[in-house]
Amino acid sequence: MVRVKRPSTRALLVGIVALALAGCSGSDDEEAGETAPNVVQPGAPGEPTRTLPAESLERLKPPKYTPADVRFMQGMIPHHAQALRMTDLVPTRSSDEGLKLLATRIALSQDTEIEQMRTWLKARGEDVPELHSAHGHAHGGGQELMPGMLTEPQLKKLAATHGKAFYRLFLESMIRHHQGAMQMVTELFDANGGAEPEAGQFARHVDADQQIEIARMRTMLAELG
Numbered sequence: 001m002v003r004v005k006r007p008s009t010r011a012l013l014v015g016i017v018a019l020a021l022a023g024c025s026g027s028d029d030e031e032a033g034e035t036a037p038n039v040v041q042p043g044a045p046g047e048p049t050r051t052l053p054a055e056s057l058e059r060l061k062p063p064k065y066t067p068a069d070v071r072f073m074q075g076m077i078p079h080h081a082q083a084l085r086m087t088d089l090v091p092t093r094s095s096d097e098g099l100k101l102l103a104t105r106i107a108l109s110q111d112t113e114i115e116q117m118r119t120w121l122k123a124r125g126e127d128v129p130e131l132h133s134a135h136g137h138a139h140g141g142g143q144e145l146m147p148g149m150l151t152e153p154q155l156k157k158l159a160a161t162h163g164k165a166f167y168r169l170f171l172e173s174m175i176r177h178h179q180g181a182m183q184m185v186t187e188l189f190d191a192n193g194g195a196e197p198e199a200g201q202f203a204r205h206v207d208a209d210q211q212i213e214i215a216r217m218r219t220m221l222a223e224l225g
Contacts, residue, residue, distance in 0.1 A: 045185060045207045068193030070126050072203065073117045076184060077129045079146040080110040080117075083177055086150070086170065089159055093166040098220065102213075106174070109209060116202065148180015168224060171217045178210040178217075 083106060090103040114131075121128045145151065150158070150173060161169055185207040194200035 045189070045204055047189075062197055063195035065124060065196040065199055066191075066193050068188055068191035069196055069199040070121070070124075072184060072188040072193060072199070073121050074127065074129055075144075075146045076181065076206070077114055077117050077131065079149060079177075079181060079184070080114050081131055082149050082155075083107075083110050083174070085155065086158065086174060086177070089166075090170065093159075093162045094170070095163075096167055099167055099170065102216065102220070103170075106213065113202075113206065120198065120202070146180060147183040148177045150177070164224070168221065171221050171224075175214055175217050175221075178214050181210050182207055 087103040087107040090100055094100070118128050154173070158166070158169055158173060185203045188194050188203055194203045
């Protein structure tokens with residue numbers, strides 16, 4: 001008579017555990033394959049980013065622009081245009097190559113940004129501030145002064161100086177001008193603007209660019225003594 005060897009209790013337990021682990025592994029793999037990635041939403045300048053939960057992705061739609069975005073773009077155009085008026089003065093009032101290089105950089109970046117803002121407003125059917133062309137640049141005229149902008153008497157005083165006096169006054173004036181632009185960015189986000197991706201990205205770019213240039217101008221003032 002042939003005896004059939006029965007599996008030991010230990011062997012049965014090992015088999016059951018192995019099957020259970022295999023089942024769990026397959027379930028985890030399926031769940032891992034279905035898990036959607038989180039989305040990181042950039043914050044306003046100086047604020048942390050936010051991580052949006054995966055389950056909200058299906059309901060997530062790009063935010064629309066707001067009246068605050070429109071006011072920001074419409075106000076920043078003449079703000080940038082005045083910076084171009086200021087940089088136009090540099091070649092005939094200072095021989096310093098460092099100052100000329102700085103003025104050229106400011107002029108190029110702000111001229112480009114003016115066109116970006118005009119395009120943004122036109123694409124959304126919003127009013128675009130009128131600018132007047134002179135010396136190859138767009139000059140604002142007749143608009144309300146935005147934060148940091150110079151008054152006409154201050155602009156005339158800047159235009160009347162030369163040499164070292166102009167160097168110092170230009171840097172001091174442009175620093176205040178840039179700080180005004182940064183204030184406008186802060187006011188935009190405080191008014192719940194900048195949520196639209198394009199408007200928010202542009203505002204953060206302006207803020208970062210102005211900070212870099214302010215640091216450079218402060219260094220130049222310190223070197224002047």
